[in-house]
Amino acid sequence: MIKTLAKSIREYKKASILTPLTVSCEVVLECTIPFITAELVNRIKGGCGMDTIAKLGGLLVLMAVLSLSFGVLSGYTGSTASCGFAKNLRHDIFYSIQDYSFANIDKFMTSSLVTRLTTDVTNVQMAYMMLIRIAIRAPLMLIFAFVMAFIMGGSLAWIFILVIPVLGLGLFLVARSAMPLFRRVFKKYDKLNSSIQENVKGARVVKSFVREDFEQKKFDTAATEVCHDFTVAERIVAINSPLMQFCLYAVMVFVLTFGSYTVISTSGAEVDVGQMSAMLTYGFMILSSLMMISMIMVMLTMAQQSGKRIAEVLEEKSTLENPENPIYDIKDGSVSFTGVSFRYSENAKRNALSDVNLDIRSGETVGIIGSTGSSKTTLVQLICRLYDATEGRVSVGGHDVREYDIASLRNSVAMVLQKNLLFSGTIKENLRWGNKDASDEEMRHACALACADEFIDALPDGYDTYIEQGGANVSGGQKQRLCIARALLKKPKILILDDSTSAVDTRTDAKIRAAMRSYIPDTTKIIIAQRIASVEDADKIVVMDGGKISAVGTHGELLRDNDIYREIYNSQCKAGADDEK
């Protein structure tokens, strides 16, 4: 995990190395300052002249200025290093995801990917900053202060040998018993939040069933549990503070009694008052650095989870790869399936497609029909290589799809997805997804084919109308028409419409099909539909059932020979047939 993450440091290596160095310098200075101050105090007490005071005082000010400079420098490089690292991590995560195949995308949930990109990266950023600043500072300070205490305090410093292990052990035990609790409660906390989300989304359902009280009670139970667990964990952590204070007080009391004993009994020969006061300063330094170390331990273990989750995304390899010597040119829009079987994952029990054989000539219009779950979408997704067939071969333009450059293939095969989306931006910007350099004329033409021009012209800002995220401000039917126009702008050799006109009224649906027939006759059109009407005039209709092709034929043939097709037809047209009688 660390190796994977460390790759993202890149150009911030310099800052990352510089930070611990400057921090070390700062710590050295910080630890020497009390030493020199003690010297100064002693000299003053000894009745030295102003020149000594000025000299030592000047030295101290100089050291403070130096320490300040190093401090500011390390602050700067530290933030550059950690924020830069975070930036690169986000960059790498986002780019990795862009490389994902559909199979990879299916594996992660959108919300979890977004969390990894934001919250988890922020956690790692904080931990990294801690690591290069505090994790260097604290142990160094501990050692330095400890050594100085011995140099200055002599026998007085032995108290630290006693106190450090006590505090260290205490802090360790607290961290060790609190960590698993935190890990567990954070999971519960996530669950609580996802149940809130459920409620926000399902507000209408809650209200229509008058379940407000029920939901409140459910929430109370969950919130109480989370609160209880958090309280237990935090109460354990809350032991840290009195523990630390206990040690500090112990040192104080010790230094005051034993220290004054030593001073008096040796007449200030071994330890003097100045040194005694410096001991207290060092004591504080030592203990607070121990405290910092324990804090870092907790922080790092928490960030570890985030790091793991990020590494998971970065290490995920795309299941699809470009061939070594790809073909860039797609000859025509013919498609053929030979003995194709497909499973969504290796562990899947059932084939989503089994033994599919199908030939589509270039320029043909093909309808695909079948009940939900009959793998219609799965079938067409193999054509533009959104997934690779598990067995068998899918060819486009006479070549196996795996021989093409993926981008070229997908540019020639336009697919309008069932769950389609528009992005925030103007209509024009959305249309340009199909073709970056599309002229206004081309866009108008594509929209006319998709019957989108009418409603766009009726909008106050026309093609410059701003579409909100997900296309929230246009109706379902308008969205579908825009999505078709966007795909048409690619000028594809094959156009796949996956239930893309379900929200379009029937008349417009027919108009769109008619337009395609007359304006893009050379494009192979594959139409998945629920309505018989959408496919009945196709050159051939494929009836899917349970991942297999049940029959292929024209409307008339299927109506005569295929039970499933007839059943679908009847469910939609029975009344019509009644009328005809």
Added chain:
Amino acid sequence: MKSKKTKTFGRLVKTMFSFYPKMLPITLFLILFSALVSSIPSLFMQRVIAVIEEHTALGNWGEAAAKILPMVAILASFYVLSLVSNALYNQMMAIITQGTLKRMREKMFNRMQILPVKYFDANNHGDIMSYYTNDIDTLRQMISQSIPQIIISLTTVITVFCIMIYFSLWLAIIVVVGTFLMTFVIKKVGGGSAKHFFRQQTAIGKVEGFAEEMMNGQKVVKVFCHEKESCADFDRINDELFCEAERANKYANTLGPILNNIGNVLYVVVAFVGGMLFAFNVPNLSIVGFSAMQISVFVPFLNMTKQFAGNINQVSHQINSVVMGMAGTERIFSLLDEEPEQDNGYVTLVNAKEENGELTESDERTGMWAWKHPHSDGSVTYTRLAGDVRMFDVDFGYTPEKTVLHNLSLYAKPGQKVAFVGATGAGKTTVTNLINRFYDIADGKIRYDGININKIKKSALRRSLGVVLQDTNLFTGTVMDNIRYGRLDASDEECIRAAELSGADDFISRLPDGYSTMLTENGANLSQGQRQLLSIARVAVADPPVMILDEATSSIDTRTEAIVARGMDALMKGRTVFVIAHRLSTVRNSDVIIVLEKGRIIERGSHEELIEKQGQYYRLYTGAFELE
């Protein structure tokens, strides 16, 4: 602005007091006490050092011990007290923090439950969620760490300063000058850091929004080979975030060293001036008047200077979290202040039984329901719940400026099936939103069994209506739990019967754990059609006299629908049903079909009548099948 912050803070404190009327003041007292005690040692130091000074030359420990040990003993007992109070307040603080958060969460959730649907339509769901995540987090940070730390540090600073004045006025003045300098730096650097942290939050929000949109549409991105462009867009906002984050952290990181070293310099200056006082025998001005500067004053004074500066440094570290915490608290209160859904209804729904041709209220579930209508003269009448819905000249707009329904009048007799047909945006869903009073009409009247629906308690009204929406929302829990959501006291058998009736039983029994299969993430492991079947079963178990099916079967393919249809027919039998459907095969057998266009009824009648009329419905219908 400033007064608003104070108000918010005051309200937070008041709220916390109401949660913990005893524990909170005790905790605050303990924090204060502990802070006071921890600043006292300097006083003892001074005494002890004075004794040491006196006796060093003689080297007589025994005599000194008699003076020092009692002092240390007193100090130690203070320490014990401080330790106890420290341990206590930390424990209590943990309880108070988590308890406050829990109650805040519950307050927010409870308030959210009573907000009108309008609120959920008007606010981004991500924004609502962030009350519970980000804002609660900032509040936690502020309550559990910043506030105690600030109290401790300020108390220490004040006490230490008092002791300083007590010791030596001259030196204290130097410290005051240093304090001004530090405050200035905190204002400049700390203020800058807070400003950039806010900007960083905005930048993170941007990255989050962009990432969410792109990842939701990741498959579209792939299909259009749009990866490079979206990467370039991402890089731009990612760089923006980097700049803000870097700046914010630079400010925050440098504040510590700067204050620290001002502290160091202050220390040196105090030492220097103190030395001068010594060297030139300047009389020291303290509370006891002028006297010679003594080492016993000087040494603890130096330590106090360090303590003083250190505590100001501590306060400065809390600035960011206080600023953010206050912003979060303000947002939390804004949710708590949202206007709840108003309900002036007084007609309620009760179980009823018929005795001698008269309706009376019953305590048990009788299967017969009645509207209980109390009148101003104290009398109560009961009207049998039948499911007769009438609309008279209804006008409505989601905003006052834009009317979306015009002059709508319609009726549905008990047991009738009424279908709404029309283009997207014609106002079909809006009509149903008015019947269950998700929104209130602007003009006109809606009567349910002859009662103006404004007089009916919303909960009673909604209980009498079963709604199946196009966007299904299932809840985390088993399949059985989700069906039972319709009626909480339904037995397993009743739930299964409802599932059979709505045609969901077939796929449920094929699930790995059948009715005990866990559903998560809004039933992510089910298809949209299966989810719709489940939500139909959920309404079936509720057994309401009136049902609203808003594109309830849109994702169930026609073939499955034909299979489901028989169950649906059984389900709809004897109920008033409002159906909205795109698919005309779904609406064909309705008693009344109402064709809407731009918020107006343009046609109404049965399927046959409308076909005969050869109007809009006929065109829609024939458009679907192209019967020539």
